[in-house]
Amino acid sequence: MAILAEARQWFEQWIGAVASTVDVVAGRFMRRRRVELDENIDGTFTARLAVPKDGSPSTPVSFRLDHDAPQPPLSADWRAAFDGSRIEVRLRSDHVVSRVLDFPSQAGDFLDGMIRAQVDRLTPWTAADAVFGWGAPQPTSNDRIEIAFSATSAAKVDPLIRLARRLGAASVAVSAPGVGCDGATQQVTLLDRSLRGLAGPAVPRLLRIGLVSTAAAAAVSLLLNIYLGGWLQSEQQDLLHRISQRRATLRLDANGDSSGLGLLAKRKQTTPSSVMVLEAISRVLPDTTYVTELRIEGNKVQAVGMTQDAPSLIRLLEQSPQFTRATFFAPTTRAANESAERFHVEANITAYFGSGS
Structure with a gap:
């Protein structure tokens, strides 16, 4: 039932978007x-x-x-x-x-x-x-x-x-x-x-019905593709998860090692290291940039400091394999007595710091 409700909501949003597009296109020609x-x-x-x-x-x-x-x-x-x-x-x-x-x-x-x-x-x-x-x-x-x-x-x-x-x-x-x-x-x-939606009289009725019907058919096909594809992907992920659990159990049985060393090793490989994050961000930022605050929370890092070119920091962080989804989390400002810009950027950390055993 939850899937049907979600599908209905998505379908209504799709129809609304198509209707708005029809109004915009018609407005250009009328x-x-x-x-x-x-x-x-x-x-x-x-x-x-x-x-x-x-x-x-x-x-x-x-x-x-x-x-x-x-x-x-x-x-x-x-x-x-x-x-x-x-x-x-x-x-x-x-x-x-x-x-x-x-x-x-x-x-x-x-x-x-x-x-x-x-x-x-x-x-x-x-x-x-x-x-x-x-x-x-x-x-x-x-x-x-x-x-x-x-x-x-x-x-x-x-x-x-x-x-x-x-x-x-x-x-x-x-x-x-x-x-x-x-x-x-x-x-x-x-x-x-x-101010006019699907019921507006400005666009000929047959044109609206034809375009909306085509959009509805496309929406149904897309919904079937999304949900069938999502179900198959979920089944595949569940199967891979069970295979991974079985392999881990077999390794423990073979080595006779039931201690927490394996868990510690896994945590070390998947948890961002503050020292390595600091080293990675120092390599990314240019020499004219100074970081005054650095915060690491979970898989996200936030940096505050001074730079000569704040927008370029987003591009540099995105090009680094250690960071993704870089963005400004506060406005870039410049004080009257400062020649540099004060920036506030954040990015997701790629949680991989070594190969597994």
């Missing part, structure tokens, strides 16, 4: 009406069509939000304009925090994790309570990059998302002004979300 929604200084919003067409309202309309509904109520023409449209909200800077962030240029592949880890330090909110985004990195001197970062409270954005759902919009995007690298103001996208 031109949706765009409604621009600008926040005013008094807290109201003004809506206008980006490209008015015949039969659509051409005069902007202003309203305030009252329990996620526009007040005064929208006319029938404006309700029809919002239905199935893409709403592009532009917030004022009053409730937005803007920063210019500075990183090493090698950190371009890790921006999401590095920025997310610093949201609670850069803003009054935690990462879970904030809606934030950043612009394209701009190269500067000394092999560095600067990024325009903006954030606001999720409580500020959630009513706008609920309004878009109430009006039947297909998608909503929220942007806010940010301070550019050259000091100029630029719009930073904080959120871009599709």
